[in-house]
Amino acid sequence: MTTREAFARARAEGRAALIPYVMAGYPSRGRDLEIVEQVLPYADLLEVGLPYSDPLGDGPVIQRASEQALRQGLRVAEVAGFVQEIRALTDKPLFLMTYINPVLAVGPAAFFQMFKEAGATGLILPDLPPDEDPELVSLAQRAGLETTFLLAPTSTDARIQAVTPHCTGFVYTVSVAGVTGARDRLPEGLPELVQRIRRFTDAPVAIGFGISNRATAQQAAQAADGAVIASALIRALEEGRGLAEVLSEVQAGLQGAVGQFMG
Template sequence: MNPNNNTQNNKIKVDSYLEMFKKVKDKGEGAFIPFVVAGDPDFETSLQIVKKLVESGADSLEIGFTFSDPVADGPTVQNADIRASNTGMTTKKGFEFIKRVREFTGIPIGLLVYYNLIYKMGIDEFYKNASEVGVNGVLAADLPPEEAQDAVKTARKYGVDPIFIAAQTTSNERLKQIADMCSGFLYVVSVMGVTGARSEVKTSTVELVERMRSHTDIPICVGFGISKPEHVTEVIEAGADGAIVGSALINVIAENLDDYESIKTKIGNSCSNLKEATRN
């Protein structure tokens, strides 16, 4: 089943990344893509948080599945994984979570996972499940393109976009290899290191976006360290098609675990401000 079609259990049309980026571009904006971990702080509250993100202007969603050794993530996301895991979240429940999200939105959904989750479930079963619940794309953060042939082939079999990371150390030759395997969008890492909110966007990030834009027509989204509206504006002005923000939003969850209503209100306000920055 192709996720660009309607899911089996509802009538909501699921937009492809291509459709989403075109809509955003036609409005003269960049795409805002928030990241949260499914099941943080618990299944039902996490669903409400995602719904608030959608209502507050998210153009697409990045959803993480909890994993014991998230090597690309800093303490903020690590703690979110722990909170989700402690409430019983698994890969199977993660797909149930996406199925529930598809009851109220058709914007693109990407999964940010680690390859062991795919391998353990079985490559074919993982991508089949992803397609059936309406996932648009999958990024396995620790899967290099040199070892991704089976995953890419299976993703395409089920109509799921394989998404890859490019970094400041990525050579032009390797960038071409990544671009040839990638669809949906290219995830550009803005920092050398793990996920986490930073105080500023490095000049090298702007230069990286410009360099990658000259080598590929695939939409470019910048993540890792993007935490403030001014960061979003800066990467969009540099030529990125979208900005991905995770740790800054997850911090809101972590800081308000005693008041779930405040989590939703504050995350909604943050999302609205970050989306507004794509219009400047």
């Protein structure tokens, strides 16, 4: 299934797409795949986090998960193996969320080829302004990977115009000028931000950073085509709670979407 097909199918069902986040190696190798199996029935797309020691865009919940995975000695090649295991379970789009340093440490060409062969659909690169290294972005795309970059409430029209041509997967819209983390409500102004983004691209738009409950999911669905849920899932795992309750609540909030992506 392609990324656009996944968003279009959700749209045809009258809802925004749900994009849960799982971290490779958290809480341990083996357990991470069990978590994927719990999450997949709710997912239209899946975001897979590559643990990193300095995740500057992530709040404390995901930082703790990264640290735990890294303490177990998780390597990039093992993350690729995890993606391969997920791909054996589903044809849904899989997006690897990675900071740029692991890409450079492995070597961009080798990194992109490794994850393409593992079955990744695309990459989310939160700390790479795509216009800073368009050749690296092009290299990922030539390897067969879609690329997704972040925009924020502070993004000017000029910045949106510079970033969106590089978003061949979807546009990841950050709800706040800050780090990841569950919130009770999202800030006002998201519909206007998404409308500005749509002036420059026909790619689907997903909102992340703060989706944690029915209310925040409804806000996201009223503005965009999809919602990413990350910290709320990691926190539920930390607290020993089941994921189905969290995912069901968020999924209910995504019903009745008014996003404009038509496939």
